[in-house]
Amino acid sequence: MLTLSDVTAGYGGGNVLQGVDLHCEAGTVTCIVGPNGAGKSTVLRVISGLLRCRTGTVEMAGTRTDNLPPEQVLALGVTQVPQSQALFPGMTVRENVLLGGYLIRRNRKLLASRYDAIRERIPIVAERAGDPAGNLSGGQRRMVEIARCLMLDPKLLLLDEPSLGLDPRSLAGVAALIQSLNQAGTTMLLVEQNVRLGLGLATHGVVMEGGKVRLTGTAAEVRDHPEMASLYLGGSAPTPAN
Structure with missing residues (x-):
């Protein structure tokens, strides 16, 4: 459904995203988590066409979208619920x-x-x-x-911090709606600071740190990964031994 390959993007002279690879299968709910400044919301802006990537490609159902204006991305079936009202x-x-x-x-x-x-x-x-x-x-x-x-x-629904500012009752209602939409076949990619909620709603998880993807897998695999706590709290992932 959605593939980002080696995407670099940012604002002004700096890059927020640094070689991001991301893949979402049709019918799944993918949740991106990570510390503030990790580039989570920037990924959504690139997908929706609001921010052009500097390198790399974005494909939606086999169609390249990284050079398309937002209205054409919208016409392909990508809609977004922004973080702010x-x-x-x-x-x-x-x-x-x-x-x-x-x-x-x-x-x-x-x-x-x-x-x-x-x-x-x-x-x-x-x-x-x-x-x-x-x-x-x-x-x-x-x-x-x-x-x-x-x-x-929409073929793909993007949600940026859907839990932001909600009381527990409202949060439960929004969570139930997300689950219902997915059960009806809607593919979703969401960004969440509430890790427990986000991965609880998701079928797949992605952890970002410093503009890069550090962990991917099923929601359960990401939630239970031994590096999860340090990555989410802003620490660095251990360097693999050669």
Whole structure:
């Protein structure tokens, strides 16, 4: 579904990502964890086309996307829930969700069908349809942000810190939605500071440190790896013996 090969990318004169290799199979949930500054969110920006990689390639279902603008990456089925609040507070919940269907706006029948399906899957979309998005709680906003991304029936859903700022009850609701979407076949790549939550939701895990991938494997393998604690806390991985 998604392959990053030897990707280098950054801002200004510096590189945040330094030769990143990453692979996500269709139907999986991959969670990237690591200390602050490891490059986790930068990986998502490169995949979505918001940041061009300086070297390396990004492929989505066999199509190179590293030289495509964000709107073309979006058209290929890659949607993203950003870390910061991304709703328009003065617009209604319904209006915010429908904005996610911008690329299919001329197909009114499909737009209505997608919206109706999302209303059934995510109750807050139906219950608060006419309310301004600014009146929602943090957990409710996160649900609506995910709902908006689903309007394009994405092949790959990117989530940047979906647990950020949520109370335990809201967190449980978002986690349940992520699990439900994956069970329905949605491929997801998420970045999480909450390691226990992220790897608990994931089928596969990736640990980054210093702009590089240090560990990969199933979620259980990554969680139980003896180097996990030192890597996540910002230590250096031991150098393999020659």
